[in-house]
Amino acid sequence: MTSRLRFHRLFLSLIIIAMSSLIIAPALSIAQSAYRPASANLEARRWFQEARFGLFIHWGVYSVLSKGEWVMNNDKMPIADYEKLPAQFNPTEFDPVEWVSLAKAAGMKYITITSKHHDGFAMFDSKLTDWDIVDRTPYKKDVLKMLADECQKQGIKLFFYYSQLDWRHPDYFPRGRTGLTAGRGESGEWFKYIDFMDGQLRELLTNYGPIGGIWFDGMWDKPKAEWRVEQTYKLIHELQPAALVGSNHHIKPIPGEDFQMFEKDLPGHNTAGFNEQSEVGELPLETCETINNAWGYNADDKKFKSTKDLIHYLVRAAGYNANFLLNVGPMPNGKIQPEFVTRLKDIGQWLEKNGETIYGTRGGPLTPRPWGVTTRKGNKVYLHIINWPDSVLSMPKMPQKVKTAKFFKDGSKVEFLEHDKYGFFIRIPQTAVDEIDTIVVLELAGQ
Numbered sequence: 001m002t003s004r005l006r007f008h009r010l011f012l013s014l015i016i017i018a019m020s021s022l023i024i025a026p027a028l029s030i031a032q033s034a035y036r037p038a039s040a041n042l043e044a045r046r047w048f049q050e051a052r053f054g055l056f057i058h059w060g061v062y063s064v065l066s067k068g069e070w071v072m073n074n075d076k077m078p079i080a081d082y083e084k085l086p087a088q089f090n091p092t093e094f095d096p097v098e099w100v101s102l103a104k105a106a107g108m109k110y111i112t113i114t115s116k117h118h119d120g121f122a123m124f125d126s127k128l129t130d131w132d133i134v135d136r137t138p139y140k141k142d143v144l145k146m147l148a149d150e151c152q153k154q155g156i157k158l159f160f161y162y163s164q165l166d167w168r169h170p171d172y173f174p175r176g177r178t179g180l181t182a183g184r185g186e187s188g189e190w191f192k193y194i195d196f197m198d199g200q201l202r203e204l205l206t207n208y209g210p211i212g213g214i215w216f217d218g219m220w221d222k223p224k225a226e227w228r229v230e231q232t233y234k235l236i237h238e239l240q241p242a243a244l245v246g247s248n249h250h251i252k253p254i255p256g257e258d259f260q261m262f263e264k265d266l267p268g269h270n271t272a273g274f275n276e277q278s279e280v281g282e283l284p285l286e287t288c289e290t291i292n293n294a295w296g297y298n299a300d301d302k303k304f305k306s307t308k309d310l311i312h313y314l315v316r317a318a319g320y321n322a323n324f325l326l327n328v329g330p331m332p333n334g335k336i337q338p339e340f341v342t343r344l345k346d347i348g349q350w351l352e353k354n355g356e357t358i359y360g361t362r363g364g365p366l367t368p369r370p371w372g373v374t375t376r377k378g379n380k381v382y383l384h385i386i387n388w389p390d391s392v393l394s395m396p397k398m399p400q401k402v403k404t405a406k407f408f409k410d411g412s413k414v415e416f417l418e419h420d421k422y423g424f425f426i427r428i429p430q431t432a433v434d435e436i437d438t439i440v441v442l443e444l445a446g447q
């Protein structure tokens with residue numbers, strides 16, 4: 001072949017590649033941006049934003065070892081060893097009434113529970129595998145069904161956490177960054193695994209009544225893989241249009257998702273290192289955190305955050321226009337440890353008095369400040385002053401003229417001075433300071 005002909009062929013193939021990328025990219029973006037949330041979904045998003053506070057539950061057979069939910073990976077347990085755990089998992093003291101009642105006592109409006117974590121173990125009766133709670137444990141009951149029924153009885157929405165990452169499934173291949181010591185064969189059919197995952201999601205969205213949403217996790221294990229999320233999200237929205245889809249992929253939201261979550265950080269922050277690529281989008285927001293430092297039950301983790309710290313996290317989240325999903329990791333006997341129970345109940349007592357300033361609000365007119373945050377509902381702005389030593393607090397002008405200023409706690413008048421040019425000053429006498437959150441309600445002239 002002459003060199004001239006070779007050049008023409010090469011040039012032609014480059015043109016074809018360039019043209020196909022021009023065709024694929026917009027086709028992908030058109031396909032992805034084709035998602036139009038149903039009106040039921042938009043209503044569910046509004047409900048979600050009003051709810052502001054939920055209970056995260058990480059529960060699985062890993063709790064038998066009380067070393068957290070990553071024990072299989074961290075202790076390099078081969079599947080053969082890990083498979084001995086379900087026989088020891090018999091949560092005879094699990095009481096869904098107790099769990100749902102505790103969530104309500106805490107002032108929580110929804111529960112997000114792990115249906116399947118990275119170990120691949122289904123905490124529900126899956127017909128697609130026997131690696132599940134009914135087939136492999138002496139307990140033999142579908143705890144998600146028990147919980148779903150109780151949630152419906154008590155008016156609490158139930159979301160399912162679902163790990164796309166799977167350390168046990170043979171078709172989760174090629175492997176990602178984790179689960180490399182499970183002893184799986186060096187082969188597998190990736191889309192057979194994705195089909196399996198879609199099949200289990202179909203079970204979760206068909207057999208457990210109305211579901212608040214699906215909380216995905218694990219795409220970060222194989223960020224470049226073809227996760228086929230568009231098909232999965234379409235399946236979810238077809239089965240239950242109001243089910244909200246979120247994914248803890250640590251990047252900005254993908255079309256088809258209905259809320260954006262942040263892990264161990266407030267929206268836009270990245271102190272814990274999970275959110276380096278996730279700029280804050282337009283979707284409803286949620287941040288999640290643990291009470292100690294463990295998601296799954298860890299008997300040795302005694303670093304419990306104080307009730308005051310947890311309330312501050314809830315208040316700051318609301319100031320960032322975000323929900324707070326607070327986690328418990330139940331014990332293998334089905335009980336929630338007392339250190340968690342007392343804190344949840346204490347938060348609930350605080351919310352009984354101050355819930356008006358959190359539930360149904362949106363982020364306030366001021367971006368979060370060192371002294372605290374603002375939330376807003378109609379023509380009321382709530383100043384949450386959680387860290388201010390002085391008796392006078394100054395801030396920028398409010399969007400509308402301030403008609404009145406009162407202490408939320410007792411309705412007593414707050415002395416304030418509004419200056420057209422310089423902004424707004426309030427006086428906080430020491431007697432009015434609350435040790436957790438000094439809340440001042442401003443009534444503005446107009447919405």
Ligand code: FHN
Binds near residue numbers: 288
């Ligand atoms: O690896 C998981 C972890 O076990 C836990 O489920 C958290 C909860 O947000 N998500 C992943 C870590 O980013």
